[in-house]
Amino acid sequence: xxxxxxxxxxxxxxxxxxxxxxxxxxxxxxxxxxxxxxxxxxxxxxxxxxxxxxxxxxxxxxxxxxxxxxxxxxxxxxxxxxxxxxxxxxxxxxxxxxxxxxxxxxxxxxx
Amino acid sequence: xxxxxxxxxxxxxxxxxxxxxxxxxxxxxxxxxxxxxxxxxxxxxxxxxxxxxxxxxxxxxxxxxxxxxxxxxxxxxxxxxxxxxxxxxxxxxxxxxxxxxxxxxxxxxxx
Numbered sequence: 001x002x003x004x005x006x007x008x009x010x011x012x013x014x015x016x017x018x019x020x021x022x023x024x025x026x027x028x029x030x031x032x033x034x035x036x037x038x039x040x041x042x043x044x045x046x047x048x049x050x051x052x053x054x055x056x057x058x059x060x061x062x063x064x065x066x067x068x069x070x071x072x073x074x075x076x077x078x079x080x081x082x083x084x085x086x087x088x089x090x091x092x093x094x095x096x097x098x099x100x101x102x103x104x105x106x107x108x109x110x111x
Numbered sequence: 112x113x114x115x116x117x118x119x120x121x122x123x124x125x126x127x128x129x130x131x132x133x134x135x136x137x138x139x140x141x142x143x144x145x146x147x148x149x150x151x152x153x154x155x156x157x158x159x160x161x162x163x164x165x166x167x168x169x170x171x172x173x174x175x176x177x178x179x180x181x182x183x184x185x186x187x188x189x190x191x192x193x194x195x196x197x198x199x200x201x202x203x204x205x206x207x208x209x210x211x212x213x214x215x216x217x218x219x220x221x222x
Contacts, residue, residue, distance in 0.1 A: 004153070033209070042214030043154075043199065056209040090153060097208050098142065100201075102153035 001026060004093050004103035012109045018079040021106045025072050025093030032074040034066060037088040049074055086110045115200040115213035123219045130187040132216040134200030141203045143176060145185050148197045192222045
């Protein structure tokens with residue numbers, strides 16, 4: 001079974017731009033959650049989707065948004081990028097909301 | 112603020128020694144999980160302990176949970192250089208679908 005796939009692996013953007021990150025969960029997993037990881041803050045929860053519905057949301061500004069498609073693939077979008085958005089963005093899928101399977105992440109650098 | 116707070120932040124031990132990491136959390140939980148992360152890659156699930164369990168073993172790993180103190184510990188016995196990684200606890204808050212990770216414990220096992 002293929003693991004969680006995140007694309008792209010690396011991304012460089014400039015301030016003010018917007019970015020879309022993609023996550024393909026493990027086949028059969030309907031829950032997808034997103035995390036932002038920075039050296040000082042650890043992993044911060046962004047949001048969680050199940051069957052195209054956002055069930056939980058973290059404390060991030062409205063510039064951070066996401067969605068999930070009918071095939072469970074998920075995307076997250078960050079608009080009007082700021083320097084502080086530079087981070088590793090991790091996606092995780094889950095079969096039953098318990099054990100999380102993580103992708104390798106997308107390393108976003110904002111210049 | 113983080114739900115799971117790991118302690119210590121960093122730990123350096125010799126190969127063959129035991130490593131103990133602690134986690135404290137703030138709310139009632141359904142379960143608590145421990146994850147390992149190597150070099151900024153995706154996290155790997157290690158073990159899950161439910162709120163009605165007190166201790167769980169998996170190979171060289173032993174996890175304890177004390178819900179009255181809202182704390183958990185992860186013990187790695189006979190550690191190896193390959194155990195060098197960051198370790199995160201992730202409590203699942205009751206009634207939600209979000210795991211709130213802490214900043215992790217950075218373990219270094221010296222050969």
